[in-house]
Amino acid sequence: QQQVRQSPQSLTVWEGETAILNCSYEDSTFDYFPWYWQFPRESPALLIAIRPVSNKKEDGRFTIFFNKREKKLSLHITDSQPGDSATYFCAASEANAYKVIFGKGTHLHVLP
Amino acid sequence: NSKVIQTPRYLVKGQGQKAKMRCIPEKGHPVVFWYQQNKNNEFKFLINFQNQEVLQQIDMTEKRFSAECPSNSPCSLEIQSSEAGDSALYLCASSLPTGSSNERLFFGHGTKLSVL
Numbered sequence: 720q721q722q723v724r725q726s727p728q729s730l731t732v733w734e735g736e737t738a739i740l741n742c743s744y745e746d747s748t749f750d751y752f753p754w755y756w757q758f759p760r761e762s763p764a765l766l767i768a769i770r771p772v773s774n775k776k777e778d779g780r781f782t783i784f785f786n787k788r789e790k791k792l793s794l795h796i797t798d799s800q801p802g803d804s805a806t807y808f809c810a811a812s813e814a815n816a817y818k819v820i821f822g823k824g825t826h827l828h829v830l831p
Numbered sequence: 832n833s834k835v836i837q838t839p840r841y842l843v844k845g846q847g848q849k850a851k852m853r854c855i856p857e858k859g860h861p862v863v864f865w866y867q868q869n870k871n872n873e874f875k876f877l878i879n880f881q882n883q884e885v886l887q888q889i890d891m892t893e894k895r896f897s898a899e900c901p902s903n904s905p906c907s908l909e910i911q912s913s914e915a916g917d918s919a920l921y922l923c924a925s926s927l928p929t930g931s932s933n934e935r936l937f938f939g940h941g942t943k944l945s946v947l
Contacts, residue, residue: 757872762922762939806872812934817879821873823871823873824872
C-alpha cells in the first residue's frame with residue numbers, strides 16, 4: 720500500500736519555467752512533510768519541509784503548497800535552473816511514531 | 832559533506848553469503864533509520880532505532896536481516912543469506928527525536944550492495 724504518492728514520475732521543463740511536483744498522502748496522522756532531493760550518485764538531502772499548521776512554505780525559489788483537507792501538497796520551483804535537475808522525494812512522518820514514508824520520487828530535468 | 836558515515840561504499844557478495852554494512856550516525860542523533868533504495872530510486876524502510884532500542888522493523892527485516900546499534904559502536908545491518916533481489920543501495924540516516932524542532936533525516940552516502 721503506497722501511503723505517499725507522487726506525480727509525475729518524470730518532468731522536463733525549460734530553464735526559467737516553473738516546475739510543479741505533486742504529492743498526496745493517505746494517513747491523516749502524518750504531521751510533517753519534508754521534500755528531499757537527490758542528485759545522481761549523491762545521498763538524499765532535505766530541501767524544504769512543511770507542517771499542517773501552514774498551507775504554504777517558501778524558501779527562495781522553492782514553495783510548498785499544502786491542502787490538508789484534500790491530503791495533497793505540491794512543490795513549485797520557480798525560475799528552474801539546470802542545476803535543479805534531480806530526483807525529488809516527497810515524504811511524510813508522524814510525530815512520536817518515528818515513521819518516515821517516502822514517495823517514489825519525481826525525476827526533474829531542466830533543459831538549458 | 833555527509834556527517835553520517837557508512838562503510839563500505841561498495842559490497843559484492845555471492846548468493847547465500849552474509850553481507851554486513853555499518854553506519855556511524857551524526858553526533859548527537861539518537862535515532863537511526865535504514866532504508867533500501869532500489870534501482871528505480873524507491874525507498875523501502877527496513878528498521879529504525881532510538882539509541883540501542885528497535886522502534887520499528889518490517890517483516891522482511893525480521894527474517895533474513897538483522898540490525899543493531901550498540902552503544903559506543905557503529906550501527907550495523909547484516910543480511911544473513913544474500914539474494915539477488917537484495918542488490919540495492921542501503922541508506923542509513925540519523926535524526927534528532929521526533930517532536931524536536933528539527934526532524935530532518937541526515938543521510939549517509941550509502942552502501943551499494945551487489946549480489947551476484
